[in-house]
Amino acid sequence: MTELFPVIATYLLAIILSLVVISLSVSLVTTLSNGEAPFVRSKKKTVDLLVQIIELSPQSRVYELGSGDGRILSSLHSKEPRAEYWGVEKNYWPALLFWIRKNIEKRDTVNLKKSDLFDVDLTKATHVIIYLLTKETARLLPKLEKELPVNSVVYSIDFPFPEEQKEPESVHRSPAGQTIYVYRF
Numbered sequence: 001m002t003e004l005f006p007v008i009a010t011y012l013l014a015i016i017l018s019l020v021v022i023s024l025s026v027s028l029v030t031t032l033s034n035g036e037a038p039f040v041r042s043k044k045k046t047v048d049l050l051v052q053i054i055e056l057s058p059q060s061r062v063y064e065l066g067s068g069d070g071r072i073l074s075s076l077h078s079k080e081p082r083a084e085y086w087g088v089e090k091n092y093w094p095a096l097l098f099w100i101r102k103n104i105e106k107r108d109t110v111n112l113k114k115s116d117l118f119d120v121d122l123t124k125a126t127h128v129i130i131y132l133l134t135k136e137t138a139r140l141l142p143k144l145e146k147e148l149p150v151n152s153v154v155y156s157i158d159f160p161f162p163e164e165q166k167e168p169e170s171v172h173r174s175p176a177g178q179t180i181y182v183y184r185f
């Protein structure tokens with residue numbers, strides 16, 4: 001009987017790995033077919049550039065819509081730990097990574113909302129960060145215009161709003177080849 005254990009364990013591991021791969025593939029196909037950005041992390045040098053250009057105070061309330069594994073909010077928290085940070089993420093894997101990172105790094109003022117970004121109230125945001133695809137970025141603009149307080153700032157990585165609808169206040173190229181578009185609302 002005991003010699004069967006390695007065989008059973010191998011089968012169980014293979015089943016678990018297959019389920020993980022299937023669930024990741026299904027989630028990727030659903031995400032892309034909805035025009036939503038898949039989980040691709042911003043490059044380290046782009047995060048460094050964002051940390052450099054963003055102006056934060058203890059009163060800041062920063063939302064990252066589609067926050068992935070939370071590396072951006074972690075870096076911003078190191079810059080201004082007294083501000084309040086909200087990651088919004090609808091997919092399980094990046095949300096789980098975000099939660100693990102937040103707890104390992106003990107980032108008390110970094111919070112996660114496991115939600116669709118279109119369902120989140122942005123009326124108290126001072127800063128919004130996005131790294132989404134063209135279609136979703138454009139779809140988000142009316143919500144930002146309706147809800148964001150005057151003088152709040154939006155940072156969009158690589159995907160600008162349609163030029164005829166919103167002009168960037170400034171544009172920053174990162175050494176990693178990514179671009180940060182800065183918009184004032």
Ligand SMILES: C[S@@+](CC[C@H](N)C(=O)[O-])C[C@H]1O[C@@H](n2cnc3c(N)ncnc32)[C@H](O)[C@@H]1O
Pocket residue numbers: 036037038039040041042064065066067068069070071072088089090091094115116117118130131132136157
């Ligand atoms: C390109 S990744 C960027 C991740 C992170 N912001 C970064 O820069 O490293 C886009 C993220 O947005 C999430 N996302 C896309 N559409 C979303 C939606 N409607 N609501 C919540 N999250 C969304 C995806 O699951 C993914 O984690």
